[in-house]
Amino acid sequence: MSERWARALLSSYRLAGAAVYPLIGTYVAWRASKGKEDRTRRRERYGLAGRERPSGPVIWVHAASVGETIAVVPLVQHIVGYGVNVVLTTGTVTSAHVADERLGKGVIHQYVPLDLKPAVSRFLDHWQPDLAIIAESEIWPMTILELGSRRVPQVLVNGRLSDRSFKSWKKRAYLAEALFENLAHVVAQSEADGERFQALGARPVTVSGNLKVDTVPPPADEKALASLQRQIGRRPTWAAVSTHDGEEAVAAEVHTMLRGRHRGLVTIIVPRHPERTDAIAAQFTAMGLNVARRSAGAKVTADTDILLGDTIGEMGLYLRLTEIAFVGRSLTSEGGQNPLEPAMLDTAVLAGRNVQNFREAYQRLIDSGGAKLVRDRDMLAGAVNFLLVNEVARHEMMAAGAATVDQMRGALAITLRALEPFIQPLVVKARLERPGGR
Structure with missing residues (x-):
């Protein structure tokens, strides 16, 4: 029947x-x-x-x-x-x-x-x-x-x-x-x-x-990367990438909480859907933050708070500008986004607790010390602050993430068979x- x-x-x-x-x-x-x-x-x-x-x-x-x-x-x-x-x-x-x-x-x-x-x-x-x-x-x-x-x-x-x-x-x-x-x-x-x-x-x-483990890291335009690195100089950075509605505001609030402790802090925010960035930029401006929009070719100056990554296909560029990355759709949204690209590009990975869609990848990274889950905005701010202050712990986390990705490779060969x-x-x-x- x-x-x-x-x-x-x-x-x-x-x-x-x-x-x-x-x-x-x-x-x-x-x-x-x-x-x-x-x-x-x-x-x-x-x-x-x-x-x-x-x-x-x-x-x-x-x-x-x-x-x-x-x-x-x-x-x-x-x-x-x-x-x-x-x-x-x-x-x-x-x-x-x-x-x-x-x-x-x-x-x-x-x-x-x-x-x-x-x-x-x-x-x-x-x-x-x-x-x-x-x-x-x-x-x-x-x-x-x-x-x-x-x-x-x-x-x-x-x-x-x-x-x-x-x-x-x-x-x-x-x-x-x-x-x-x-x-x-x-x-x-x-x-x-x-x-x-x-x-x-x-x-x-x-x-x-996961086939995503067997991919090469996302590329970056070398001239653009060198230019942004010169503009940022030795200023501390962290990134919130693949963010969904609500997570950009959380990242901006974390920036406001930490900039007094970390002079010249630059927060890199890369929304999952670039078409939302007009509203996001307006929200940041209303918060009193100075925003440099990548799509407009704006430079990171001495008073820039936020580098807004509102372009397509440049994730490799943004991740190479920092050693700390919060991966979105995990704090105010559910399911999570792929943490493997940040890990393979030597960044310490942070995320909210709603990462069901990438449960195995996150579990492997957490077990090795390459990733940490946070409960809310305050816990995210604490984790970013800790990693900015503790260079040894940050680099250990980065190395653990990269090593975990290497250990997970092999899906492509099995799929081809x-x-x-x-x-x-x-x-x-x-x-x-x-x-x-x-």
């Missing part, structure tokens, strides 16, 4: 998607007006291709946003190295910039089609992928069903199910099983994630570790179709 109900529900989803499709333009236009969609490439969201399909096998790799895109970059580079075409889709403007910056013309980038049958079908009709690789927790019912109906193998890599997502799917286990049976393989981040996918009906499941049965036939096919068979 539950299986029949799941099929009926998914059929209803399919019909509802087809019904609202003609009306979805208003929603996409609104997102574009907010800077959440690329105005010049909105057609791609409807499945209309911006490029011709190349000859030979095509692997479709999907990574929703910045973190997922960074995680799959080494994997995509390996696939391209095999001589197989890759179409990489992402869902945000920021992730598209990251893809262009790190992969360039080596792959075809498209914005992911909306999870509505007309858009998905149009996308698949054009690209005709031989394999679909989906990163992390992107479970889009219509896309999964359409790929399944076309018998295109689907592999979920770096798979993760948050506490909230697992509870939600568990309540609808019959629906989860109807979807997950379409997955040819799940490569999960952790043992806990693997057990959750299995509980929801996924088979087979491999545990790899899991993908080998799906990719190798396409490698052979690509070689046979190439002029001269090479």
Whole structure:
């Protein structure tokens, strides 16, 4: 009965998607007006291709946003190295910039089609992928069903199910099983994630570790870095990165609490969503703080309090300006953000207690002494003050974090082994179709 109900529900989803499709333009236009969609490439969201399909096998790799895109970059580079075409889709403007910056013309980038049958079908009709690789927790019912109906193998890599997502799917286990049976393989981040996918009906499941550990540190423009380092000089710094609503104000309050103790303190604040920075800058100014906005090319002067990192793709720059980083979406929001990039760039990592989405990474860093969780603003201020004052403790924490990241590497090799049965036939096919068979 539950299986029949799941099929009926998914059929209803399919019909509802087809019904609202003609009306979805208003929603996409609104997102574009907010800077959440690329105005010049909105057609791609409807499945209309911006490029011709190349000859030979095509692997479709999907990574929703910045973190997922960074995680799959080494994997995509390996696939391209095999001589197989890759179409990489992402869902945000920021992730598209990251893809262009790190992969360039080596792959075809498209914005992911909306999870509505007309858009998905149009996308698949054009690209005709031989394999679909989906990163992390992107479970889009219509896309999964359409790929399944076309018998295109689907592999979920770096798979993760948050506490909230697992509870939600568990309540609808019959629906989860109807979807997950379409997955040819799940490569999960952790043992806990693997057990959750299995509980929801996924088979087979491999545990790899986190692909984000096997990425290279985020790059930085050397001239820009040298210029900012000259402007800051020997002044003490700390950073609050990937912050969400409310956390920027907390960081600014911490700055106000500490600047009397640490003369010339510069606080670097990098919001997760740069489109919010007009309001954030106005809030800081109302607090009596002097703000230098990176997007405006403003210099850090003697009276600058806050360097506001409101640019895209420069996290590597900001993290190289400090040795202390608070990682957001963990104090006033829930789930946490990736602490691995700060750790691999030799920064002492601080975060709030709501880091469920990166539980294993934080646990490893905490156990080694590379990270510390704080309860609230006052505890954050105390931790930053302690690290600014105690150079030995700060450097021990930095070294512990970097060493922990090194110990966690290996997910890419395991993922490639899991993908080998799906990719190798396409490698052979690509070689046979190439002029001269090479």
